[in-house]
Amino acid sequence: MRRAAAEHHCPYGRIAAAWHLSQDGTFHLGVTVPAGTSAEVRLPDGTNVEVPPGRHEFTR
Structure with missing residues (x-):
């Protein structure tokens, strides 16, 4: 598998x-x-990153 995507609509938004x-x-x-x-975003290298609302991009 080389890609995946998912979304969920919660009471706060997407x-x-x-x-x-x-x-x-x-x-x-x-x-x-x-x-x-x-x-809290957990990256494949084991790094955990807390992110605020908005769009965020990570590259490893």
């Missing part, structure tokens, strides 16, 4: 995550966190 592996094996992740919430 929660979404999508990732893909580029041709060189780089991992790309995009997450959307609704207003009034925060999220």
